Amino acid sequence: MRKVIYPGTFDPVTNGHIDIVKRAIDLFDEVIVTVAKNPGKTPLFTTAERVEMLNESLKVYPQVHVDAFDGLVVDHAQEVGAVGIIRGLRAISDFEYEFQMALMNRKLNENMRTIFLMPHEKFTYLNSTIIRNLAQFKGDVSDFVPKIVEDKLKEKFGF
Numbered sequence: 001m002r003k004v005i006y007p008g009t010f011d012p013v014t015n016g017h018i019d020i021v022k023r024a025i026d027l028f029d030e031v032i033v034t035v036a037k038n039p040g041k042t043p044l045f046t047t048a049e050r051v052e053m054l055n056e057s058l059k060v061y062p063q064v065h066v067d068a069f070d071g072l073v074v075d076h077a078q079e080v081g082a083v084g085i086i087r088g089l090r091a092i093s094d095f096e097y098e099f100q101m102a103l104m105n106r107k108l109n110e111n112m113r114t115i116f117l118m119p120h121e122k123f124t125y126l127n128s129t130i131i132r133n134l135a136q137f138k139g140d141v142s143d144f145v146p147k148i149v150e151d152k153l154k155e156k157f158g159f
């Protein structure tokens with residue numbers, strides 16, 4: 001039973017994140033999607049809202065479970081019995097930050113592998129900030145996010 005953890009801020013989850021989850025399902029028996037804390041970010045959605053959107057978007061995949069965690073990702077990964085940490089790499093610009101984080105995580109727990117997966121190229125320009133910006137100006141986000149996220153963004157920005 002090979003389990004991995006896929007941590008992120010998911011503020012909100014996009015189709016690019018879902019693409020990564022699907023690729024992880026092909027490789028592992030269980031994928032735990034963890035809403036984790038990046039101290040440098042002040043999220044638009046609460047942790048509970050982000051967990052709810054992930055749960056709804058991923059409910060068709062029985063091998064996927066969603067949770068939230070406030071501490072170090074390596075500690076949570078160890079706690080849940082994960083063999084590694086999944087991260088998405090969209091472009092070369094992601095590399096330096098991801099490389100640094102992967103090495104720090106390995107320093108913290110040398111048994112914890114980081115596995116990088118690339119989303120489909122149609123998602124390479126997506127991130128959560130651009131989606132929030134688009135929604136703030138009442139732009140159409142339906143091509144980029146699951147339906148529940150579209151609805152929640154509309155509710156948040158009143159359109």
Ligand code: COA
Pocket residue numbers: 007008009010011014015016017020036037038039041071072073074088089090101104105119123126127128129130
């Ligand atoms: N499709 C679309 N967007 C994607 C994506 C994909 N496949 N992969 C990443 N992104 C986007 C995210 O939406 C996010 O966009 P934003 O910056 O506009 O919000 C950005 O790329 C980076 O995202 P994310 O994967 O959420 O990483 P993060 O940098 O916000 O958070 C944590 C990383 C939460 C995993 C990290 O801070 C962490 O591990 N925190 C816990 C403490 C810890 O263990 N730290 C490490 C050791 S010090």
